[in-house]
Amino acid sequence: MTTFKKIALLGNPNSGKSSLFNQLTGLRQKVGNFPGVTVERKSGFFKLDKAHEIEIIDLPGTYSLYPTSMDERIAVHALLDPNNQDHPDAIIYIADVTNLERHLLLLTQIADLDFPLIVALNMNDIAEQQNLQCDEKKLSEELGIDIVKMNGRTGSGVPEIKEKILQLLNSNENKKHAHFYELLPDEKKVAAEIAKLIPVKNEYHALLLAHQHKRLNYLNADRTRAIQEIVLENKFNPVNNQLDEIMQRYNKFIPVLSKVLSKSFANAKTLTDKIDVIVTHKVFGPLIFFALMFLIFQAIFSWSIIPMDWIDLEFATLATFLQNTLPSNLFTKLLTEGLIPGISGILIFVPQITILFLLITLLEEVGYMSRAVYMFDNIMQRFGMNGRSIVSLISGGACAVPAIMSTRTISNWKERLITIMVTPLISCSARIPVFAILIGFIVPRYKIGYFNSQGLVFMALYIIGIVAALTSAFVFKKILKSEEYSFLMLELPEYRKPHWKNVFYTLYEKVSAFVFGAGKVILIVSLILWFLASFGPPKKMKEAENAAAIESSLLHSDKETTEMNIASKKLEYSFAGYTGRLIEPVIKPLGFDWKIGIALITSFAAREVFVGTISTLYSIGKHADNLTIKQKLQMEKNEEGKPVFTMAVALSLVLFYLFAMQCMSTLATVYRETRSWKWPAIQFIYMTGTAYIVSLIAYQVFK
Amino acid sequence: MSLSAKNITQLQVGENAIIGEFSNGFVACKLMAMGLLPGSAILLVRKSPFGGAYYIRAKNHYVALRSYEAENVLLNLVIP
Known part of the structure; x- marks a missing residue:
């Protein structure tokens, strides 16, 4: 029997969390989004032993259980909501030895939530350079939490961490840590009242609900209202209580730290100081x-x-x-x-x-x-x-x-x-x-x-x-x-x-996110564009093909010219061609004819496709260079015998391409990043709208 | 402490000070969680090239603050 356990990786920003995550999981990572939001959710899988399959969830870095941004909120919600899909069975807490004072704050907070817990103490390069020693055995005794020394860069300590997790999961008795924070009388009262209404782990959990009930979407409206009433009735002051809590925690562990750390940092100029004199210099x-x-x-x-x-x-x-x-x-x-x-x-x-x-x-x-x-x-x-x-x-x-x-x-x-x-x-x-x-x-x-x-x-x-x-x-x-x-x-x-x-790992993850995320949409849209440009009403298409063939044979064209002529005529009578004609009244005031209209539509696949489409439409051939294309276009006349590509048309077209949202890959990426079609739609409308107005003015002024 | 207490925006670049208290709860909670406590020694290292941000050093870490945030950190000055 394999049991499946979730283990969260938690720590402050810049604590070496991602290094440990990569050391633990390697390429067996899965990247997605936390439900409903765009914050990236990274998790990885490994088999701890025959009996334990582990999913490691890399929770966003946070400084405390009082979140100030969306990604921090994700981490806190996962810990507070017992039914959250990322609610962990145990936590590996990463603390960096050079900033231990600050990193212990969040550690004592999650310890007070009674999670099975081990600390991975990251001995980074700077600690090594400065020969900073930490008596982790003593620290572990003082805190009542298991501590494993590790190095995110070399991976030393990682096997010990795995071993400790195994011990943690195997021990049936839920080892209770001593609670660090002693709730104040008014907080105890609020917490007790909340605990009567909502299942909570302990009074600190209830206190956090009192602080954050407005933003905790796992609580239903009734519960949020009930907490709200309790909070108001007791004149609960979240900011003051939060400050008191933070202060009490620091007061508790700062004396401990002075006992276990070999020395505190001197205010000496570090390498960082020296680099920043130049790198963040005013000029x-x-x-x-x-x-x-x-x-x-x-x-x-x-x-x-x-x-x-x-x-x-x-x-x-x-x-x-x-x-x-x-x-x-x-x-x-x-x-x-x-x-x-x-x-x-x-x-x-x-x-x-x-x-x-x-x-x-x-x-x-x-x-x-x-x-x-x-x-x-x-x-x-x-x-x-x-x-x-x-x-x-x-x-x-x-x-x-x-x-x-x-x-x-x-x-x-x-x-x-x-x-x-x-x-x-x-x-x-x-x-x-x-x-x-x-x-x-x-x-x-x-x-x-x-x-x-x-x-x-x-x-x-x-x-x-x-x-x-x-x-x-x-x-x-x-x-x-x-x-x-x-x-x-x-x-x-x-x-x-x-x-x-x-x-x-970051590169691997970003590139695969693009290929499999935005890539899907790009593929679908390019298939649609291909369909529009290759198919048309069958009768019309056949007629166009025959007409082009006859025309070419009358002119005794060679094979290549004939093919080009046929391709051009077929594009004219394809659905894309019809769409070009359909939008002609709309783009006429900008100086564009229906052929340019076709190019506008096909270049939605990628802007540079414009050049290829124009070449096909005007039968220029695949291998022409810019100069040839330009010369051919200059000779192009409309039905009235006037040149199509005048200065005004070119200017209008350039401005259109400058402003218009002419790129489905971008729209697909915006969709992926915002998780909604609303934003790509707004983006398309405002950019293309601006393009239309600017081109209209430019053409009307210069024609 | 009096209302006229100096805040970070009034420090000279290179000047040391001790954090006395915070005059904004949100700023206080966030900065304390980041390890800047009343009683912490800080140094104003520099101001940003285009203004509006302050680069401070506290013991062994570095923090950037916007003007509004820096204004809300009230200080006890240190005699050099």
Whole structure:
């Protein structure tokens, strides 16, 4: 008989929790979300022995049982609600020896909730360097809790931790710890009254319900109201009681610590002090930050080209191979023109996501990120965001998909949401091919001093994107309401060497989350787009094909031109073509005809698809370079014999691509990150709406 | 302590002080949980490049505070 047990990993932020989690579980990790919220839920499985199968749940880090942000609340709810799916059978508490004083606060709180408990005492590098010793046997005696020394980096102590868990689970007698906190008389009264109404473990559990009943969604409305009445009747003052409790706890264990720690830290200048003199300097600080971001931006751009081209080529080769070997039928078409390009469209993002997260995780691991938050918090706050938002906005310059995923580090929901909503306005790399072709129509190439005219327009487009993002953020700040406190009060951890295992696991987890999360939606939408572009009313499609074939034979075209002509005509009469004509009245005021309409629809798969679609529509051929495409487009005339691609049309089109939400991958990611279709819908409407108005004005002014 | 007690925003960069009390309950609860207690010695290390945030050091850890949070930490000054 195997019994299945849940063990929670709990500790303060920066205590080495994720290192221990990775040491315990390796790659047997499962990442999901806590029900109903976007906070990531990590858990891992291992067999402790024949009789015990363990799920380790990595609860979000918190400083105390009085949560101040959404992720902290998750951890506390899991502990307070006995029916919560993550309510643990036992807890491994991680405490870092260099900050033991602070880390004991939460430990004594969970001990008072009577959880079976062991402490993993993380002996980190800094403790080693400073030769900090801790008499853990004595500490264990004083606290009445088992303590195992471990090192998250080397993994030493991990087998002992497993052994202790086994002992903990095997011992039938529920070892009761001495309670650390003695409730005050008024608290005892409140707790006793609550305990009469609601099943609780002990009076401290009841006291926590008195504090947090308004936010505990596991209590039904009647119970919340009942607690509310008790609290009001007894004039219970949550803030004062909380402060008293914290003070009483510190008073209890600070004397213990002075007995077990070899020395307290001297106020000597540490390496961190020395680094921060430069890294958070008034002038050098921001400069270093922008240099780092520029480096990341460059890396995403340049390092990803080779793997992206490779993925592109390999999938195209595979599709061609299958096309030539499989019988030509509907299934083959679905496979080679729908499914394979769809999967390729997902995987093409993997190099950029991997590079971005590698670098961001590294900066996070060494402790740099919280410095950036500290430096930019004030500026970003004016736009309703958080210091951390700046990282996402800059990453958006490469690709909005990983940038939006990186907002997970923002704990305030409103600040995070605003960042998600405005990031796609920053011009991403997929807009570049579209801009590159169209800019030629807007300005001729000439030199202004050292600068190239087209380069300046390019830069202007980027700046417009940034201004638009900040302006929208400001508007969202005014509209959105949030009950959550917005605060900084941020720990700046000591600098440390990156822990490569942690970096690896984080990368693995983010990339697979993208491929299997957002990837599903991308695949479905690209299949729909493929269907729209390849099928039409059968009669019309056949007629179009025949007409094109006849036309080509009359003109004695070669095989390639004939094929191009047929493809172009078929696209015209496909459902996408009809949709293009359908939306023509709407986009006409922007200067777009129905052919551009088709390109707008197909480029929803990815913005750069615009170029390919335009090439097919105007029968330009697959291997034309930008210059050829431009020349062909310039010759293109409408029914009245006037050129289609005028300066006004190109300008209108560029502005449309700059503002419009033309990327299903981003929408899918926003859906995944916000767990609702509401936000991607709002994002689509506000961005595309803005695009429409701006393009309309531009075209009407310049035509 | 009197209302005119100095708070963190009034410290000079490089100045030491002892935390006396907090004038906001939320700030107090959070900072105390983070290990900053009445009686803790702190040092204002620097202010953020664009203003609005304070970088402080307490014994062996470092904390960043917004102006509003720093205003609510009242201090007893230390004679150097």
